[in-house]
Amino acid sequence: MMLHRIFLLMSCLCGLAFSATAQQWPYHITTQQGTIVVYQPQPQSFSNNNLSAIAAVSFQKAGADPVFGAAWLDAKVETNRDTRIVTMQELKVANVKFPGNADTTKVLQLKHLLEQELPKHDLHVTLDELLSELAENNPGAAADAALKNDPPKIIFKEQNSLLVTIDGEPKTQPDKTLGMLRVINSPFLIVQEKNGRPYYLFIGGRWFSASHPTSNWTFARNPPSAIQKAGQKITADNKETPIPLDSLPQIVVSTVPAELLQSNGTPDFAPVAGTSLLYMSNSPDNIFMQISTQEYYILLSGRWYLSRSLQGPWDYVAPDNLPKDFAKIPEGTKKDIVLASVPGTPAAKEAVMDAQVPQTAKVDRKKATTTVTYDGAPKFSAVSNTGLEYAVNTASTVLKEGNTYYVVDKGVWFTGNTPNGPWTAATSRPADVDKIPASSPVYNVKYVYVYDVTPEVIYMGYTPGYTGCYVMGPTVVYGTGYAYAPWYGSMYYPRPVTWGFGMSYNPWTGWSIGFGVSVGFFHFGIGYNFGGGWWGPPIYRPPFFYPYPHVYGRGPVVINNIHVNNFYNHTNNIYNHRTDVVTRDRNLSGATQGRISRATQGNLSGATQGAVSRARNGNLSGATQHPHIQADRNGNVFQRNNAGSWQQREGNQWRPASDGAGRQQMEHQFQQRQRGWQHNENFRQSFQRPQGNFRSGGFQRRH
Numbered sequence: 001m002m003l004h005r006i007f008l009l010m011s012c013l014c015g016l017a018f019s020a021t022a023q024q025w026p027y028h029i030t031t032q033q034g035t036i037v038v039y040q041p042q043p044q045s046f047s048n049n050n051l052s053a054i055a056a057v058s059f060q061k062a063g064a065d066p067v068f069g070a071a072w073l074d075a076k077v078e079t080n081r082d083t084r085i086v087t088m089q090e091l092k093v094a095n096v097k098f099p100g101n102a103d104t105t106k107v108l109q110l111k112h113l114l115e116q117e118l119p120k121h122d123l124h125v126t127l128d129e130l131l132s133e134l135a136e137n138n139p140g141a142a143a144d145a146a147l148k149n150d151p152p153k154i155i156f157k158e159q160n161s162l163l164v165t166i167d168g169e170p171k172t173q174p175d176k177t178l179g180m181l182r183v184i185n186s187p188f189l190i191v192q193e194k195n196g197r198p199y200y201l202f203i204g205g206r207w208f209s210a211s212h213p214t215s216n217w218t219f220a221r222n223p224p225s226a227i228q229k230a231g232q233k234i235t236a237d238n239k240e241t242p243i244p245l246d247s248l249p250q251i252v253v254s255t256v257p258a259e260l261l262q263s264n265g266t267p268d269f270a271p272v273a274g275t276s277l278l279y280m281s282n283s284p285d286n287i288f289m290q291i292s293t294q295e296y297y298i299l300l301s302g303r304w305y306l307s308r309s310l311q312g313p314w315d316y317v318a319p320d321n322l323p324k325d326f327a328k329i330p331e332g333t334k335k336d337i338v339l340a341s342v343p344g345t346p347a348a349k350e351a352v353m354d355a356q357v358p359q360t361a362k363v364d365r366k367k368a369t370t371t372v373t374y375d376g377a378p379k380f381s382a383v384s385n386t387g388l389e390y391a392v393n394t395a396s397t398v399l400k401e402g403n404t405y406y407v408v409d410k411g412v413w414f415t416g417n418t419p420n421g422p423w424t425a426a427t428s429r430p431a432d433v434d435k436i437p438a439s440s441p442v443y444n445v446k447y448v449y450v451y452d453v454t455p456e457v458i459y460m461g462y463t464p465g466y467t468g469c470y471v472m473g474p475t476v477v478y479g480t481g482y483a484y485a486p487w488y489g490s491m492y493y494p495r496p497v498t499w500g501f502g503m504s505y506n507p508w509t510g511w512s513i514g515f516g517v518s519v520g521f522f523h524f525g526i527g528y529n530f531g532g533g534w535w536g537p538p539i540y541r542p543p544f545f546y547p548y549p550h551v552y553g554r555g556p557v558v559i560n561n562i563h564v565n566n567f568y569n570h571t572n573n574i575y576n577h578r579t580d581v582v583t584r585d586r587n588l589s590g591a592t593q594g595r596i597s598r599a600t601q602g603n604l605s606g607a608t609q610g611a612v613s614r615a616r617n618g619n620l621s622g623a624t625q626h627p628h629i630q631a632d633r634n635g636n637v638f639q640r641n642n643a644g645s646w647q648q649r650e651g652n653q654w655r656p657a658s659d660g661a662g663r664q665q666m667e668h669q670f671q672q673r674q675r676g677w678q679h680n681e682n683f684r685q686s687f688q689r690p691q692g693n694f695r696s697g698g699f700q701r702r703h
Contacts, residue, residue: 026629029117034061036117039629040125041073041088042669043134046353049360049451049461051077051088051130056631056638057096059110068649069098069107070631071114076451078360079127079461082573084680086130086357088123097635100651127357132676133669135349146438147472148481149303149316152499153258156310158267162203162249163260164188165500167486170213170255178230183213184492189234193224200227201251205235205242208251217251257483257499259300261285267310272335275325279335286338286504290323297322301503302341302477319343319475340505343474346675351476351505355469358449358461359573363412365458367580368425370409372396375491378419383440386432390442391419395493397442401430408445411462411574412581425580427453441484441495444468457582462574468496469511478503478511628670638666 025040037060041053053073060066072095075088096111155163167185172192175182183190189202190213200223201208207227209220223231235242243249252260262283269278269289280287286299287310297317298305304322305314319341326342329335339347372394380389380400391398398419399406406426407414413426429450436446447465450458469476479498487493501513575581628640637649638657646663647654657663 027121027123029121031113031117033113034059034064036114037066038071038118038123039631040129040673041123042630042673043130044633046130046134046356048449049077049079049358049459051075051086052094053088054631054633054635056629057114059113065652067098067101067110067652068629068637069096069101069110070635070637071096071118073118075123076459079357080573081127081359082576084127086125086127088125091118091121091123093118099636099649126676126680127354128679129673129676131350131353131357132346132672132679135346135353135672147470147477148438149472150481151305151314151316152300153254153256154298154300154305154312154314155252155254155258155260156312157250157252157260157262158265159262160247160249160264161252161260161262163258163500164190164201164217164251164253165258166190166213166253166255167494168255171488171492173492180226180230185486185488185494186213191227191230193226202231202234203243203249203251205231206245206248207231214253214255217253219245219248254500257497259499259502261287261298261310263287272325273330273333275328277323277325277329285502286335288326288335290325297326299338299341299504301479301481301498302472302475302505303481304341319473337504337506341475346672348475352471352474355464355471355476358463359411359575360451360459360461361411361575361578362457362582363425363460363578364580364582365425365456368412368414368458369580370396370407370412370414370421370423372398372407372420372423374419375487375489375493380419383432383436383442385437386435388430388432388436390440393487393489393491393493397445399430399433399442399445401432404430406430408448410577411448411466412460412578413448413450425458426450427458438470438480439482441482443480444496467511467574469505476505478505630666630669632665638663640666640670 025038027038029036029038037058039056039058041055043051043053045052051074053075055071055073056068057071058066058068071093073088074092074094076090078087078089079085080087093111093115096107096114098107098110101107165186165188166183170183170190171185172181173184174180175191178191181192181195183192183199190199191202192199198209198211199213200220201210201213201217207220207223208217209223210217220227262285263280264282267280267287268282270281271277272279272288276291278289278291280289288297289295290297294308296307296310298307298314304317304319306317307314320343322342326338327345329339329342331339331347336347339345340351342348372391373396374391375393378391378398379393381392382389383399387401389400391400397408399408400419403417405416405419405421406429407416407423413429414421414423415426416423427450429448433446436443444466448460448462450460452459464476468479470478470480479496481498483497484495486495503511503513505511627642629637630639631637639647639649639654641647646657646666648657648659657666
């Protein structure tokens with residue numbers, strides 16, 4: 001029986017027109033005095049939503065030779081993770097330099113002209129190129145403090161299996177829609193006709209039965225008619241084909257945080273080229289063996305664990321203590337997916353940089369509002385080490401600071417004078433929000449920011465920490481590692497989770513959910529919990545649209561305290577679910593219809609990841625070749641011709657660059673930009689491919 005890895009996407013990008021292509025460079029500005037040409041900026045630093053960059057520029061009057069120089073730019077950025085486009089707005093020219101030009105009056109005139117003209121324009125760059133270049137220039141983010149790295153319960157199976165998670169001991173409540181009892185503290189559909197009757201679990205169009213949710217589950221050939229009718233409706237609504245009977249998985253249940261690893265039969269290992277490592281070739285999971293020590297290494301939610309046996313016990317391994325051979329895994333090979341979790345690699349640096357880039361939006365102050373529902377009267381609990389309290393009996397994130405209340409709803413801060421509102425868009429955050437510890441279930445709201453305020457709009461944004469991606473030393477991890485207590489009352493409100501969903505990171509698509517199962521398209525039964533709360537991880541740059549998961553139930557989806565009313569339309573950008581934000585038209589030039597429809601568990605970017613020297617010099621689209629022109633930090637201007645040679649601008653001529661160190665630095669920056677361009681090309685191509693081909697271990701890439 002062939003084992004396949006299914007990645008369930010928590011969102012879909014369907015029905016949207018996207019452009020993953022920024023404007024072509026160089027950018028031309030026509031003025032009465034002449035033509036300004038701005039070459040693609042080199043980012044120097046990034047903080048909050050402020051970007052500093054150096055751009056080579058030129059100015060040319062009609063009939064005259066162009067004058068080349070460098071401009072130091074500061075800008076506010078608007079980031080759209082759906083399109084992977086970063087827009088530089090409110091450009092300010094901090095300084096200019098025109099090497100070799102002794103005419104100070106002319107230099108000042110050019111500086112004044114740039115200061116006048118550039119702020120009139122928005123410049124677009126791809127997020128991937130920005131990350132690749134900043135990863136080298138930026139010292140990185142401060143590590144998130146006090147994240148937990150204790151291993152969850154790790155289960156290894158040599159057969160097709162499925163992990164069913166329950167948040168503590170099973171709790172049942174009547175489900176009026178189903179007309180039966182339902183286990184409310186699980187993302188899986190587990191029901192019971194009446195007390196004392198067997199329990200039934202719905203997986204992939206098939207029912208399994210057990211005397212208790214934590215006992216052995218077996219395939220139910222003839223469930224009661226009421227159970228059959230519920231399953232038939234779900235299957236019909238989802239237009240799915242049930243799992244073949246010869247492909248039914250073994251059900252593994254855990255009431256504590258757990259992860260499931262599995263192989264297709266007896267583990268089989270293959271060498272990782274250029275290293276002394278082996279990887280399990282008949283498993284969709286990231287399982288390695290170091291030959292010299294015969295020890296196993298596994299990667300779970302961005303964290304490494306070590307054991308001498310696949311059955312455990314497992315110990316946490318800090319990234320810096322990994323065997324050095326992990327950093328030698330070649331890009332472009334099957335297991336390069338783990339490089340983002342290996343310190344010092346370009347993929348890890350880019351991931352850390354990406355964790356600092358916000359998704360931004362302008363919130364309409366007149367339209368913005370929200371509602372909060374409590375299970376009874378509002379109840380608050382202290383947030384340790386702060387002057388804050390948080391509401392425990394609601395699915396919303398409500399904070400109390402003195403006599404003021406705050407809510408974070410889909411990436412927007414609101415404030416009110418009572419716990420029930422009315423709520424208006426907040427112009428500031430609580431004073432102690434940055435002190436919220438990782439041990440608190442409201443930790444993620446510290447990554448939602450208020451940047452600027454005008455009478456009409458409020459500039460807000462959130463970094464990936466809001467959706468569960470945190471910097472831990474030289475790498476990023478998923479989740480805080482804490483098991484938070486849910487709320488039980490007449491309603492059940494789950495809290496953010498780290499374990500149980502096979503979270504894996506891909507450098508150009510981010511975190512996605514993985515389940516190891518034996519067949520392709522089927523229903524896992526993951527959906528709404530009783531009372532409208534959804535148990536599951538947040539969304540962080542999901543890699544592709546998987547069209548088959550069925551959501552059963554009614555009410556809003558709650559993902560790590562983030563409300564999402566439509567499960568199917570939850571994309572990378574949480575602000576897409578708001579009608580009170582002012583967003584840029586996503587149909588930029590070169591827009592393509594489609595959805596990401598293939599998994600990315602294979603190599604980083606196909607066969608070309610290690611060879612980024614494709615025919616593209618200075619043009620994002622790659623359609624036309626231009627000399628690549630850029631400036632160094634001293635304001636000197638260089639060009640790389642189509643033969644790969646570097647020249648420096650001296651006066652009104654290009655001369656061979658004599659500074660060896662300077663040439664080396666320019667080439668390094670060029671290659672970093674090429675790397676980012678390659679990543680963005682993969683993103684664009686993923687929209688244009690309607691489907692992936694199934695193969696063992698994931699979807700077969702089309703190169």
